[in-house]
Amino acid sequence: MNIRKQAFTLIELLVVIAIIAILAAILFPVFAQAREKARQASCLSNAKQIGLAGQMYAQDYDEILPETGWQGPCSDPITGVATDTKYSGVASFPIASAPYIKNWTIFKCPSDSQYGGFNKPNSYCYEQQLLDARLPGAYVGIKDVPDAMRKVFPLSYGGNYFLSSAYAGPGRPAVLGGKMLSMSTFASPANLHFVSEVGSSVTSGGWTFAAWYIAPGYGNGTTDTRWRKGKRHAEGRNWIFVDGHAKWYKDPNFQNPDGTNKSQTVIMEEYRRNGIYTYPETDTSN
16 A cells, blocks of 8 residues: 655745744744843842942941042052053052952953953053953053953943042032042942943044943043943943942933933933932932
8 A cells, every 4th residue: 555645835834934933033032132131130240249349348448449530540649640651559449359359250241242441542550450460461561452451351340430539529629639539428328329331432543442430421422432332231231339239220311302412411410310329429318
């Protein structure tokens, strides 16, 4: 008895292919979202460890957090004048955290493909900090090699430079050679941000640059993309506050209704209304 095997028709094959394509279109975005959620959770875990390191540092240094401004580390140790050609000997917050962390990888967000926070072109100040911290791969002259420092120390987070007296605040002038303000002077520690996620810009010379210091909305009215690119988790970013806790918040819209970019002042105010403060003087009653 002959049994005749019937093959699929062309129409049946096309139907199967169409069903597979529809399922892929439905499931692939779900898988991508799940992967991003995992990266966001990993990044938040990093942020919590950075916050804890900051608290431990402050306990050892009389309620002073590690430096989040450029002018503290990068200044002439004698005159106090800010410059990348000098290093004051006071390390930036990522480097100063070394005794309080298990490994350097916590400073790189898994969703950040550029991680240029410690990669300023030709900066002696940056290079010397890497050498003092004895980061594997750091060497004299690394500051002059495009993106070499970024590879040695990937950094995805920037500190709030307004926590330093070197930067003017409401009713408070900038101090030449100023250092970090005491935590005892902070009006709302649970709302005042210490560190946040930041993105990178690419310079005309091809360097990937972010910096360890930032303020909300920095450069938004220009071609600088550092603040905007920090919004990498579900339209928001992770924040670390000066009391040590870390939390994800959704970012505001960085553009006006007419399509123009909002100013830094406007963006900072929108964050303030959402409970994220930039200035140490800001109180919850303001």
